[in-house]
Structures are given as structure tokens and as C-alpha cells.
Amino acid sequence: EVQLVESGGDLVRPGGSLRLSCAASGFTFSSYAMSWVRQAPGKGLEWVSSISDVGGGTFYADSVKGRFTISRDSSKNTVYLQMNSLRAEDTATYYCAKDRGSWSPQTWFHPWGQGTLVTVSS
């Protein structure tokens, strides 16, 4: 069974940093692109970032470009999201999701993790 388990969410002050982790199991991690999608409280879904299966290609929403960094460690079957210079508008539940296969701009997400809550507030 494919499982994605996020962790690392916390309360952080504006301007602070946080690193989210997503531990994957039940599939060949190195063969799939992975993504992060967030959902502000009571709001809809917003794609944040994706990372290719090989080659290290990374992709970001304009709203986080230059502040967030996605990475992966195939030895640990884990994808990370390093979040710097956090703002109040980054407050959201962050979901990790498995892409449909190896990196392609043409994609869908399945499955999704349970999410981890990031709150940016003073």
C-alpha cells in the first residue's frame, strides 16, 4: 500500500524557517516525481512545488519561489520542503503527493498524505 506521511509542521514567527518532510513507502520512490500542495484554513488547494524523479529538476509556484526549496533523498524515501522567510500567508496545511509517474508537466496526484499544519504568526 502506498503511504505518504508528512511531518515538521509547527508554529513559527514571520521571517522564520521550517523544514517539512514526507516519508514515502509502498512504491519505488526513485521512479516518481513528487509534489507539495497547500491549503490555507477554509480555502482551496494551491500547488507549491514539484521535484522530478531523476535529474533534480525542481519547480515552484511564483508565491514561494526564492523562499522555498524542495529536495529528495532516495536513500530515505523522503521528500523535503525547506521553507524560509515565512509569511503569514504561508499558513496552511501542506500535503505531499505522488505524481503519476516520472517527471512530466502532464500529471495528476495520487495519493496524498494526511498533511502537516504550518502556522506563521507572531
Place this chain on the structure above:
Amino acid sequence: EIVMTQSPLSLSVTPGEPASISCRSSQSLLHRNGYNYLSWYLQKPGQSPQLLIYLASSGASGVPDRFSGSGSGTDFTLKISRVEAEDVGVYYCMQGLQTPVTFGGGTKVEIK
């Protein structure tokens, strides 16, 4: 970026009755390979989103066959043939044709 627009915003349905949700994209989602990169997700209360439909009309594994997707280009529809109590939640369409991936605003389905 491609803008996704869903309607209606909310839907109240009697169990056993059908339901339909529309999703429109600001650009065609038809790839030159002949596939439409439109997927549907259901977010049940307190849960993460789950994939229902991909490539506009292909049902994800384990999804009941009362869910169906149709459409091509810029107009898409999700239909529930007979709504059940477990179908409550917010439904989202998503375009996966090009980066950035974008989502519709969601349609909340409630049971009467």
C-alpha cells in the same frame, strides 16, 4: 497560468439522486497525445484530497462506478449517478497539462 472555474459553489442533493459538477479551463487541456489532463478530487471532511478521475474520464482504482467524468478541451463534468451519504465533501478539478498545476475553487456537496 491556466485558470480553472467550477460551478456550482455548493450542491445539496437527496440520497439516491444524481449530481453534476462543471469545470471550465481558460485554455484547452487537450494534449497533442489526445489526452485531456484534467483530474477530479474529493476532499471529505477532515481528510486529505483523494483522486477520483484522471485524464478527464478514467476512474481511479477503488473509486465507485457511480462517479464518472466527461468532457474535452475546456469544458468538463463530474457526475455522480446516485449520491450516497459518504460522498459529502468538497470536489476539486485540477489541470495537470502545464506547470503551474492549478485547481478549481471547489464545489461543496451536502446531503439533504
